Amino acid sequence: MNRKRKQNKNRTTHARTIDHFNIYIRIFHDGKVTNEFLFYVIQKEKRKAMSADNVAKFMKRYQKLTREQCNKVPEGLHPHMFRHFRAMHLSRGGMPLPLLSKWLGHAQLDTTKSYAYTDTQMKQKAIKKATNSLNPLSRNQKVTSWQNDDELIKRLYGLL
Template sequence: MCTIPLKRAAKTTVIKFFSEAALKTILEQPDTRKKKELRNLFFMILMYDTGARNQELLDLKLSDIHFEGKSPYVVITGKGRKTRLVPVMPKTVDHFRKYAAVFHPEHTSDDYLFYTERKGRRFAMSPDNTERFIKKYGVAAHNVNPEVPESLHCHMFRHSRSMHLYRSGMPMVLLAEWLGHAQISSTLIYANADTEMKKEAIQKVTSKLNPLVSGETTYLEWEDDEELIRQLYGLSR
């Protein structure tokens, strides 16, 4: 006997992201009077604005920064060594200038944008370094604003910027290109996440008295009523 195999349900990818109000609280945490915290603030701003992955940002060199003119952008090298041009906001350029004045007063194009110094030499920052200070700011921000996720990490900046752009009307195809996704299917997680949020919002505002929630729906008892059936079918005068 042949049996038809059941189709496996597609797994829904759950993404975690923060609101724009939460972002504001996060960016208020660094004490920019301290050199490293000035760097950390600019790192988070650039990470959010570009939607870049942690390693993509750490790989940036000054030659990848093009902030002159009316259309500033960053050249990001993603997976498979593919590059993409990502525009940035004017405020991001302002923060870059403050950062560069301290960290790159005499710069060369081969310098890493973000670096650490050991014995007078500059090296690219490690992913562990960035994850560490972002987690620290996340804990501090959550204590101020519960909207900030309890466990903040670098990739959440990418997810959050993507969700904010999607909700603002950026077409999915353009969002996929902006993120550097080879397949648009990878970008659909943001549409799925938005649908889930709408569903949760609807459930929260739907009264418990609503028959779709309570299940207390009254149906016509007509199954055994021969006269009513005849009327419905126009057989009775």
């Protein structure tokens, strides 16, 4: 992993992302990292910055082509979905919300909550975990001495 700063925030980059970046630089920038636009379009024989709308347009075009080959590619694909999908994947994997918030570089925890909604799959997994035979609460346990002692239970609850 590699750490990079963006708007005074640390960002973590995975090795595969760095590999893809290096391939992109080799193909589109002759292997050199310069101050030129990283993603660009050529207009009137000049490189110009690629707009966010243009990125979305490319994604829409290639989303349609790839959907013909693989129907798992979601419809309405847009650039921010990659960030959202990764955040959801990490949330489902059990990453705590405060850590996910830091990973995303959010200043406020509330910003992250939109990524971490509980879906049906997560609910089913939690129910299965809670009712699993390995869960000590669901095992057939021996009745302890205090469980049949109403007077002791009342004292423990402060009722006597």
